Amino acid sequence: MYLGIDFGTSFSQMATLYLDQPLLLLHPGEYGIPSEFYYDRDCGVLVGQDASDAGQGLCAANLVSEVKMNLSGSYTLDGRKFAAQDIIREIYRTLVTRAQQIARTKSIDENIRGVVISVPAKFDYLERKLIYDAAVSCMEGMKLPVRDIIKEPVAAALAYYNTSLENGKNILVYDLGGGTCDVALVHSDDTKLERFEVIDSSMIRIGGRNWDEKLEEYLAAEIQKKADIIVKGNPGYEEKVRRAAINAKHQLSDNTRDKVFARIEINGRIISVMVTRRLFEELTQDLLMQTISCLEDVFYRNYAKHKIDEIICVGGSSNMLQVPAKIRESFPECNVRIFEPEHAVVNGTAIYADMLGETTSPGTVLQDISNFSYGVQAYKDYHKDPNYLVIFNLLRKGEELPVVGYKSLSPISNTQHVIGFQIFESEYGDAYYPADVTDKRLIGRLDITLSPDSTIYTKINCKMSLNSAGLLEFSAEDDKGNHCEQTFHVSPL
Ligand SMILES: Nc1ncnc2c1ncn2[C@@H]1O[C@H](COP(=O)(O)OP(=O)(O)OP(=O)(O)O)[C@@H](O)[C@H]1O
Ligand SMILES: [Mg+2]
Secondary structure (H helix, E strand, O other), rough: OOOEEEEEEEEEEEEEEEEEEEOOOOOOOOOOOOOOEEOOOOOEEEEEEEHHHHHHHHHHEEEHHHHHHOOOEEEEEEEEEEEEHHHHHHHHHHHHHHHHHHHHHHHOOOOEEEEEEEOOOOHHHHHHHHHHHHHHHHHHHHOOEEEEEEEHHHHHHHHHHHHHHOOOOEEEEEEEEHHHEEEEEEEEEEOOOOOOEEEEEEEOOOOHHHHHHHHHHHHHHHHHHHHOOOOOHHHHHHHHHHHHHHHHHHHHOOOOOOOEEEEEEEEEEEEEEEEEEHHHHHHHHHHHHHHHHHHHHHHHHOOOOOOOEEEEEEEEHHHOOOHHHHHHHHHOOOEEEEOOOOOOOHHHHHHHHHHHHHOOOOOEEEEEOOOOOEEEEEEOOOOOOOOOOOEEEEEOOOOOEEEEEEEEEEOOOOOOOOEEEEEEEEEEOOOEEEEEOEEOOOOOOOEOOOOOOOOOOOOOOEEEEEEOOOOOOEEEOOOOOOOOEEEEEEEOO
């Protein structure tokens, strides 16, 4: 089978294509595997629901939730240190093993011939790479090929097209998950080899967890008022309030109820707090509006060139009633649909994994674009002004992937053996911009070793490419055709 994995902030899911339809590799009725990790000396490492169950009360201090939103983090659990990447690797391992077990029970070929993973639409280079490397290092150990990465809302679009393929349509996907709100504008044309084209995509780091936080703050204040108990600072209480807030939020998505009671047990006492939908919506109005403005940005910057036929709402948080209501109000001329909010992303990831199979090269069925520009920091003209550094963008935001850029550079002295560049990621679309602008990210350093007879007149032709998975590759040769060794040191996140 070909496996699609959606590693989510709150829940992760696995699916495959079976008899041409996406099939979730979860137990019946299971939403997903909680993306949670737990460690203590007695239980060892636990992932998923086991982690969630173990991490209650004071043991909450050994529980890691929402690691996807803190990829640079490291965690000390019961005296042992874990980097985010170790945790993600363990989560992937659990997901693959679980998918194989479930496939076996459904008599599906459990032999995995290719895996595709999904990532948020606008994670930056280092975040994508960290997730990709964690998946690859986990799968290598299991001898499974990771075939490609797909942006989450793009995967959801593929799942949508799979059910109602209407050619020539442009659909705008709004994916409100646990940690991010991802948006993508996708076009499908089945007369073309590159059947799916990503016209634009964007993201903001707002998701269900932020709705939870607002409600948690409210509940904590009410608990203090009612029982004179301070929640903040006590991991056990905080965890109980978090669970109660999520539960109340989910209950409010039932349109037959306009109020619910959050019940929190502290030291044997049950504290009950009423939450009306109106109050919940007021507390979180600002979050919703930020996601709507992310959607509006993509809508209006493409509207003149691309008629947008439908807005598709996916992601677990699209179940909140105010979400589709606000989108309908903001885009009265559009058809707004909720489409398999919980599973569209993983289903689309599985569809894409199946399309790629073992041999189709990534990029042939799906045309994606780069979300950022990538450039090298170098002298504008060293001999004219040795202090004027700029960033030359070799690859520009919005270009179709895979994309290749070139830059020719020369050593600044006849004795220079290595040219070292810093590589930056930015939103700038210009060919070059001053090096001192702050709105850019250092993602690594490229060192090019020169041949010994190089002089200041030698031209080094550098090639930088971004492959269809959005990962950088480099090569360099001098004007005599000598290949120059190069090493790319990725910056830590
Ligand atoms: N019925 C519901 N009502 C309200 N919120 C819900 C409901 N069902 C799920 N959610 C919320 O949806 C979020 C999880 O959605 P989803 O599984 O799409 O996110 P994710 O994939 O884990 O996160 P991300 O895509 O941001 O990394 C959680 O915040 C969860 O509380
Ligand atoms: Mg998701």
